[in-house]
Amino acid sequence: MSARTEPPAAHIEGYNFAYLDEQTKRMIRRAILKAVAIPGYQVPFASRDMPLPYGWGTGGIQVTAACIGPDDVLKVIDQGADDTTNAISIRHFFQRTTRVAVTEATDQATIIQTRHRTPEMPLREGQILVYQVPIPDPLRWLEPRETETRKMHALAEYGVMHVKLYEDIARLGQIATSYNYPVLVNGRYVMAPSPIPKLDNPKLDRNPALQLFGAGREKRIYAIPPYTEVRSLDFEDHPFEIQRWDEVCGLCGAAESYLDEVITDDRGGKLFCCSDTDYCVRRRAAGHFGPHGRDAPAPLRGPLPGSGG
Amino acid sequence: MSEALLEVEGLTKRYGHTIACCDIAFDLWPGEVLAVVGESGSGKTTLLNAISGHVAPDAGRVLYRTRHEGVVDVLQLSEPARRLLMRTDWGLVHQNPRDGLRLAVSAGANIGERLMAVGDRHYGRIRGTALDWLDKVEIDAERIDDRPQTFSGGMQQRLQIARNLVTRPRLVFMDEPTGGLDVSVQARLLDLLRQLVTELSLSVVIVTHDLAVARLLSHRMMVMQRGRVVELGLTDQVLDDPQHPYSQLLVASILQT
Numbered sequence: 001m002s003a004r005t006e007p008p009a010a011h012i013e014g015y016n017f018a019y020l021d022e023q024t025k026r027m028i029r030r031a032i033l034k035a036v037a038i039p040g041y042q043v044p045f046a047s048r049d050m051p052l053p054y055g056w057g058t059g060g061i062q063v064t065a066a067c068i069g070p071d072d073v074l075k076v077i078d079q080g081a082d083d084t085t086n087a088i089s090i091r092h093f094f095q096r097t098t099r100v101a102v103t104e105a106t107d108q109a110t111i112i113q114t115r116h117r118t119p120e121m122p123l124r125e126g127q128i129l130v131y132q133v134p135i136p137d138p139l140r141w142l143e144p145r146e147t148e149t150r151k152m153h154a155l156a157e158y159g160v161m162h163v164k165l166y167e168d169i170a171r172l173g174q175i176a177t178s179y180n181y182p183v184l185v186n187g188r189y190v191m192a193p194s195p196i197p198k199l200d201n202p203k204l205d206r207n208p209a210l211q212l213f214g215a216g217r218e219k220r221i222y223a224i225p226p227y228t229e230v231r232s233l234d235f236e237d238h239p240f241e242i243q244r245w246d247e248v249c250g251l252c253g254a255a256e257s258y259l260d261e262v263i264t265d266d267r268g269g270k271l272f273c274c275s276d277t278d279y280c281v282r283r284r285a286a287g288h289f290g291p292h293g294r295d296a297p298a299p300l301r302g303p304l305p306g307s308g309g
Numbered sequence: 310m311s312e313a314l315l316e317v318e319g320l321t322k323r324y325g326h327t328i329a330c331c332d333i334a335f336d337l338w339p340g341e342v343l344a345v346v347g348e349s350g351s352g353k354t355t356l357l358n359a360i361s362g363h364v365a366p367d368a369g370r371v372l373y374r375t376r377h378e379g380v381v382d383v384l385q386l387s388e389p390a391r392r393l394l395m396r397t398d399w400g401l402v403h404q405n406p407r408d409g410l411r412l413a414v415s416a417g418a419n420i421g422e423r424l425m426a427v428g429d430r431h432y433g434r435i436r437g438t439a440l441d442w443l444d445k446v447e448i449d450a451e452r453i454d455d456r457p458q459t460f461s462g463g464m465q466q467r468l469q470i471a472r473n474l475v476t477r478p479r480l481v482f483m484d485e486p487t488g489g490l491d492v493s494v495q496a497r498l499l500d501l502l503r504q505l506v507t508e509l510s511l512s513v514v515i516v517t518h519d520l521a522v523a524r525l526l527s528h529r530m531m532v533m534q535r536g537r538v539v540e541l542g543l544t545d546q547v548l549d550d551p552q553h554p555y556s557q558l559l560v561a562s563i564l565q566t
């Protein structure tokens with residue numbers, strides 16, 4: 001997959017570098033700086049209309065546009081995959097507006113924009129991970145009033161988050177929240193990690209990379225600076241746990257990675273494979289193969305775009 | 310004699326030219342139940358909201374004797390301190406249980422919310438306390454995982470009371486807790502309230518327009534008319550020998566059986 005070459009996208013004339021004008025980028029950078037200074041705090045910013053609909057990653061694109069420079073190497077993933085509609089169109093967007101180099105290799109990218117996943121490969125210092133966020137406020141589901149949720153954040157009144165977890169255990173016997181699992185950042189702000197699976201939550205903790213979160217429609221930016229403590233909320237007698245599956249990746253045999261279930265034909269055939277395509281390709285290149293064997297074709301995949309700030 | 314738990318001095322609240330409460334003053338003693346009666350629009354609810362910090366009054370002081378820090382003026386407290394006080398040492402029972410309950414989560418979560426808000430992070434313990442309180446307010450333990458929406462009005466009101474009392478507050482404000490309930494349910498709720506008040510030696514300010522509620526529950530009562538206190542005295546005294554013309558009218562308007 002990573003070996004496939006894409007035709008270089010034509011550069012479009014008449015637009016500023018990275019689409020946004022410089023004043024807008026400065027405004028967004030100020031918001032980002034504040035977000036980094038107060039880990040987990042949602043900083044309001046004047047989100048712009050972007051040439052794609054809300055929910056397709058407008059928040060993430062604006063954050064990326066504000067951070068990217070001519071020497072950056074960009075990787076864009078959607079649900080972990082480099083080759084889905086959303087990822088491809090955002091990558092083309094930046095190729096056309098910045099002419100920066102793009103890559104599918106996690107370790108070669110300096111900026112990774114992502115929707116719904118954190119890459120399997122550990123990140124390093126100097127990398128920026130940009131998340132697309134649909135609903136930035138974890139309290140939103142429990143308290144509809146914005147004035148009240150702001151006050152709750154300001155006073156660190158987070159008991160209500162545990163009401164939600166209590167409700168999960170009471171109804172289902174366990175904490176059933178499996179994605180967008182709320183976390184406490186730096187011991188202060190409760191934060192929605194965007195709809196990543198909770199399997200990815202431990203990767204947020206003390207990550208050497210800078211993690212930025214952009215919500216375009218909701219006009220919020222927040223951040224986890226490098227090496228910041230990120231703790232998933234839980235109960236003493238029901239500690240946080242990540243999901244486990246019986247299946248391994250059909251292509252590369254990985255047991256620890258997050259798997260997609262892909263329908264392969266109309267006779268009920270299906271395949272579990274890593275949602276992180278770069279990780280899967282690397283494992284296959286290193287000689288790891290799953291039950292579908294050495295010759296398994298890479299499946300066509302790609303959830304429809306949507307629901308990703 | 311111990312000292313007053315709550316002292317209200319010169320409390321005034323205006324809405325433009327309308328005076329909702331004017332120069333209200335009273336003391337509340339530990340374990341005492343004070344009924345505030347009066348017709349609709351006499352400023353009862355505004356008074357309650359002003360004391361409990363939900364509405365900022367224009368003048369006056371609300372002095373509260375805290376457990377550890379002596380007497381504080383509630384209106385001068387910082388917002389975090391006041392909110393903490395509200396959800397630990399105080400309770401507020403709304404007339405409509407839908408205002409006081411979280412309808413989207415189960416009864417157990419409703420009762421446990423205050424515990425979690427003050428930092429309890431042990432599911433088993435929270436659930437145990439919730440079961441305890443369901444029993445105290447006579448709700449079947451099997452309903453712990455049901456949402457309040459499926460409860461009857463009387464059960465919702467009892468659940469709201471349990472939710473408020475779970476942190477063992479010392480002072481509870483009640484705004485017409487029996488309003489909107491039918492008479493037999495009212496009687497049962499009053500019975501339960503009286504029992505809880507004695508058991509936990511709660512101090513209560515109860516707003517009502519129902520003199521029967523006042524007679525059953527309260528030690529003292531305060532009659533309000535057009536934002537002013539017109540009479541304040543022992544409940545039996547006020548009801549049996551009202552002094553002010555308005556109190557006399559109010560007492561005379563009860564159907565005698």
